[in-house]
Amino acid sequence: MPVRVIGMIGVDPPKGNTLHVIAGGISPGFLAQFARAHEAAGFDLVLVGYYSSSADGFSVAAYAAAHTQRLGYLIAHRPGVVVPTLAARTVATFDALWGGRLALHIIAGVSDEDMQRDGDFTPKDERYERAAEYLEVMRKVWTSTEPFDHAGRFYQFKDVRTDARPVQQPYPPLFFGGSSPGALLMGAQHCDVFAMYGEPLAETRVRMAEFRAMASAAGRPAPGFNMSFRPIIGRTEGEAWDKAAKVLQDLKAGGALPTRALDASAERLVDIASRGDVHDERLWMPVAALAGGRGNSTCLVGTPEQVAQAMLKYYRLGIGSFLIRGFDPVADVSDFGRELIPRLKQGALEIDQERLTTV
Numbered sequence: 001m002p003v004r005v006i007g008m009i010g011v012d013p014p015k016g017n018t019l020h021v022i023a024g025g026i027s028p029g030f031l032a033q034f035a036r037a038h039e040a041a042g043f044d045l046v047l048v049g050y051y052s053s054s055a056d057g058f059s060v061a062a063y064a065a066a067h068t069q070r071l072g073y074l075i076a077h078r079p080g081v082v083v084p085t086l087a088a089r090t091v092a093t094f095d096a097l098w099g100g101r102l103a104l105h106i107i108a109g110v111s112d113e114d115m116q117r118d119g120d121f122t123p124k125d126e127r128y129e130r131a132a133e134y135l136e137v138m139r140k141v142w143t144s145t146e147p148f149d150h151a152g153r154f155y156q157f158k159d160v161r162t163d164a165r166p167v168q169q170p171y172p173p174l175f176f177g178g179s180s181p182g183a184l185l186m187g188a189q190h191c192d193v194f195a196m197y198g199e200p201l202a203e204t205r206v207r208m209a210e211f212r213a214m215a216s217a218a219g220r221p222a223p224g225f226n227m228s229f230r231p232i233i234g235r236t237e238g239e240a241w242d243k244a245a246k247v248l249q250d251l252k253a254g255g256a257l258p259t260r261a262l263d264a265s266a267e268r269l270v271d272i273a274s275r276g277d278v279h280d281e282r283l284w285m286p287v288a289a290l291a292g293g294r295g296n297s298t299c300l301v302g303t304p305e306q307v308a309q310a311m312l313k314y315y316r317l318g319i320g321s322f323l324i325r326g327f328d329p330v331a332d333v334s335d336f337g338r339e340l341i342p343r344l345k346q347g348a349l350e351i352d353q354e355r356l357t358t359v
Helices: 028-041 057-066 084-097 112-117 124-143 181-190 201-217 237-254 264-274 286-290 304-317 329-358
Strands: 004-009 045-048 072-077 102-106 148-151 156-160 174-177 193-197 224-233 299-302 321-324
Touching: 004 028, 004 329, 028 057, 028 329, 045 057, 057 072, 057 084, 084 102, 084 124, 124 148, 124 156, 124 181, 174 181, 181 201, 193 201, 193 264, 201 224, 201 304, 224 237, 224 304, 224 329, 237 286, 237 299, 264 286, 299 304, 304 329, 321 329
Parallel strands: 004 045, 004 321, 045 072, 072 102, 102 174, 174 193, 193 224, 224 299, 224 321
Antiparallel strands: 148 156
């Protein structure tokens, strides 16, 4: 299956080198421009993030979809904010109206503080248990041909039925991320794609094998995998490393960065960063250390050819999609589209062809 490239869109023009793109007010013109830039650069999907203070993701994605032709939207979604039956119909409606251009990224954890801003005081471990039941109901809404009842720990429904069906069958792809036991169990039972932050190849290989075993034990099909990176590219390798140093300097000067890891995934990145700035030749960790492991903060540094080759090593492991975004979010989209994305996609096709000829 061809490699997929995922970006991330925001609703307000960012200023300078930044870690985040989903904060700020809503600028419709910028949102449309940003989405079209991703489509022109060869991205397959874009992530629409979620904070308790951010614009509504489904509305953002619908507006962007109206201004693009083929670009898909990976919408971050928190189970528990609305009931799963309504969420299932919302997803199906979007998918039908926009021709199957939707995927969901399930985020059940995040920080307690951010969850409480939306009125949710449920402990984190319990949120994953609730999310598992939520996804069970959603998947049943999408796939059931007859009305059904549901009586669980968190939800109770009677005579559930829907006229809204997704275009994608049996339903749009469900992504998730996390490293805690609760997150991994939820994902193994109900999700299709395990989304991971960029880690060294050896650690990635182990994580993938462990999660495949969990999904198999849950009676689920072989899962897909996504990996997130911040590519920093230059015309020469020296230029790329100089650019990386400038990014780090700007982020430090900007201040207001988190100083501690919030969850198990962030703790993993901080631990890897403590073992060295550079792993596997191109995986650069100082930004992850500075950010406390939060967000997509691990970098690949080099020329477009070098970074593409580094990503293809992960593709050979079974990473089927990559979420990439830069620290200069708008300009970097075009830069990635000129050489990095074409090299990555061509290299993945060549690897696929190799596999066919050796079977």
